[in-house]
Amino acid sequence: MTTMRTLIEIEMDTATANQAIADGTIEASMDKMMEMLKPEAAYFFARMGRRAALLVVDLPDEAAIVPTLEPAWLNLNADVTMTPCMNADELRTGLSRLNGS
Template sequence: MRTLLEVDLDTETANRLITDGTLPQVVEGILAALEPEAAYFHARDGRRAMTMVVDLADEASIPAVCEPFWHQLNARVTAHPCMNADELRTGLGRLG
């Protein structure tokens, strides 16, 4: 299931990881584990943020996907099931 993740990093935690030099390793580890279709890094509401599209095998995958953000980054995570244009066309075609 294609899922859009919006991740807002805790400023204090991110500052600490930047200061000790480990933020790049943490982010690279998460990216390697999730293998996102797309990943973007930006500011949102004055905080460091990431937006990525990942493929979840099923709903039971949500804890494994979100836990690294919560545990390592003290981040706020929002997940949205999403689709591309072809999937939207297919879905709309099923409406009748």
Template sequence: MRTMIVAELDTEKSNRLIAEGLMPERMGAMLAALKPEAAYFYPAGGHRAFTLVVDLDQESALVTAVEPLWMELGAHVTLTPCMNAEELRAGIDKLTS
């Protein structure tokens, strides 16, 4: 299931990880585990934020994808199922057949 994960990080927790030199390790581990097909990092609402597009093999994978964001980064997380253009075309074709 292709899923868009949008996360706004808690400033205090992320500042602490940066000051302790742990942020590259935590972000690297998350990216290695989730293997996003797209990853974007930006400021949002006065916080550090990012959007990842990941392909989760089953719904239960949401737990392992999101819990570290809440527990380690204090993130506000939004999950949205999404599709690429090819999948959209396939869905539209099913409507007309």
């Protein structure tokens, strides 16, 4: 089965994230998303004063975008960007196809 490696960039609304931390729901949301997505890589940091995360995940198809985003990230009033991405080996394969090799 072919998957689509995808970079998910998340920036959480500060007030919403603060409330989720205060009421304890952010940990459950993060645990649920990490279990569902099983990211290849996950990094959490501050970006311009907002809580942010970068996740690299494999999505089975475009329709997977909806259940990937809806359950937790949008409930946190987060700005989310999804970008198809590749590793170095996949880039090499793609470049070789340009030359017909």
